[in-house]
Amino acid sequence: MSAPPHAHRHAVPVPEPSSEEVDDARGGVPRLRVTEIYRSIQGESSYAGVPCTFVRLTGCALRCVWCDSTYTFTGGAWMAVAEVLSRVRDLGDGLVEFTGGEPLLQRAVHEAIATLCEEGRRVLVETGGDQDIAPLDPRAVAILDVKCPGSGMSDRMDWGNLERLRPHDELKFVLDGRHDYEWARALVRQKDLARGGRIIHFSCVFGRLEPRALAGWILEDALPVRLQLQLHKILWDPDARGT
Numbered sequence: 001m002s003a004p005p006h007a008h009r010h011a012v013p014v015p016e017p018s019s020e021e022v023d024d025a026r027g028g029v030p031r032l033r034v035t036e037i038y039r040s041i042q043g044e045s046s047y048a049g050v051p052c053t054f055v056r057l058t059g060c061a062l063r064c065v066w067c068d069s070t071y072t073f074t075g076g077a078w079m080a081v082a083e084v085l086s087r088v089r090d091l092g093d094g095l096v097e098f099t100g101g102e103p104l105l106q107r108a109v110h111e112a113i114a115t116l117c118e119e120g121r122r123v124l125v126e127t128g129g130d131q132d133i134a135p136l137d138p139r140a141v142a143i144l145d146v147k148c149p150g151s152g153m154s155d156r157m158d159w160g161n162l163e164r165l166r167p168h169d170e171l172k173f174v175l176d177g178r179h180d181y182e183w184a185r186a187l188v189r190q191k192d193l194a195r196g197g198r199i200i201h202f203s204c205v206f207g208r209l210e211p212r213a214l215a216g217w218i219l220e221d222a223l224p225v226r227l228q229l230q231l232h233k234i235l236w237d238p239d240a241r242g243t
Contacts, residue, residue: 043232104131150176
């Protein structure tokens with residue numbers, strides 16, 4: 001399905017990828033493989049509702065059964081980090097998120113993140129949990145997606161990341177049903193993940209778990225987590241890109 005016209009009005013087109021096989025740097029120029037760069041409303045995390053520029057990178061080592069961005073697995077376009085930064089600036093000030101795919105698969109992302117942080121931007125990094133978050137710029141905010149059993153990818157998690165979290169980082173659990181909820185509830189309690197006021201989001205696999213049911217479970221268990229709805233999927237076509 002295509003997005004409504006207004007959903008794409010702030011999108012910056014990304015050039016078609018070259019057929020040549022290239023590394024993430026050429027001639028000493030750091031590059032990123034990019035699926036899309038666009039301006040939208042942040043739909044998740046504690047920043048939900050805030051206008052945000054998204055840099056969606058290409059490539060992921062995971063294959064979650066409910067993945068809603070499989071189009072990022074291949075394709076994309078190689079862009080110099082300087083060009084990516086220029087396009088981000090052209091789209092406006094404020095919040096920026098690097099997402100994917102898996103942004104931490106690309107080494108050059110750290111240069112882009114550091115530059116934006118130096119410019120005073122708040123930078124979010126949506127990561128699937130299988131890549132070490134230790135190299136992240138300390139000023140960036142990691143949104144760490146803890147893979148529940150329903151994803152089929154729990155065994156691919158780098159569990160050391162739970163110890164690498166900084167105080168301002170956030171956790172996200174995407175739940176496919178009651179079994180995932182009970183698994184996540186046990187992990188939150190056993191690891192005391194909410195200590196220090198850590199923000200933890202429980203989100204439904206869109207169309208497979210009713211938010212009302214999840215809200216009831218959270219209330220019944222007095223769990224120290226936030227119910228997260230994917231705001232962008234409420235505002236626009238759930239299958240749309242660039243929203």
